[in-house]
Amino acid sequence: MRNRRLAPNHTLVFDALKDAGRPVTAYQLIDALRGVGISAPPTVYRALNRLISDGLVHKLESMNAFVACTHTHAGGSAVVFAICDMCGGADEFADEAIGEQLAKRAIERGFALNKAVVELHGTCAKCTEPPLLIEQGHVS
Numbered sequence: 511m512r513n514r515r516l517a518p519n520h521t522l523v524f525d526a527l528k529d530a531g532r533p534v535t536a537y538q539l540i541d542a543l544r545g546v547g548i549s550a551p552p553t554v555y556r557a558l559n560r561l562i563s564d565g566l567v568h569k570l571e572s573m574n575a576f577v578a579c580t581h582t583h584a585g586g587s588a589v590v591f592a593i594c595d596m597c598g599g600a601d602e603f604a605d606e607a608i609g610e611q612l613a614k615r616a617i618e619r620g621f622a623l624n625k626a627v628v629e630l631h632g633t634c635a636k637c638t639e640p641p642l643l644i645e646q647g648h649v650s
């Protein structure tokens with residue numbers, strides 16, 4: 511339901527998350543929104559809940575943070591976040607094979623699967639790059 515019209519507050523909260531381009535905590539979001547005239551935390555939380563149920567925002571449980579969704583989600587895929595512990599960035603991707611595996615395991619246990627979200631922690635490609643080699647100059 512991506513083209514459902516959002517209330518102005520919801521749009522502001524969503525735009526702030528998109529602008530952040532990385533997971534942010536509710537506190538950081540509230541801070542960022544002060545500049546556009548939203549200062550009441552309940553307003554922000556309400557907007558977040560709505561955006562999450564609309565599938566526009568994900569909550570990263572392991573970081574207690576929120577991130578704008580950059581995908582459309584096909585049913586059955588697992589949503590995977592590769593979260594960098596160095597820079598705090600999160601790369602989102604969907605994986606059908608993992609989704610199917612998890613759904614199978616859930617069925618075996620008689621578990622009614624609602625959604626499958628996997629949060630990976632580690633170091634992103636950018637942060638594992640070796641530091642730029644600084645040309646060795648003369649020490650004066």
Ligand SMILES: [Zn+2]
Pocket residue numbers: 568579580581583589602
């Ligand atoms: Zn998503």
Ligand SMILES: [Zn+2]
Pocket residue numbers: 594595596597598599633634635636637
């Ligand atoms: Zn990183």
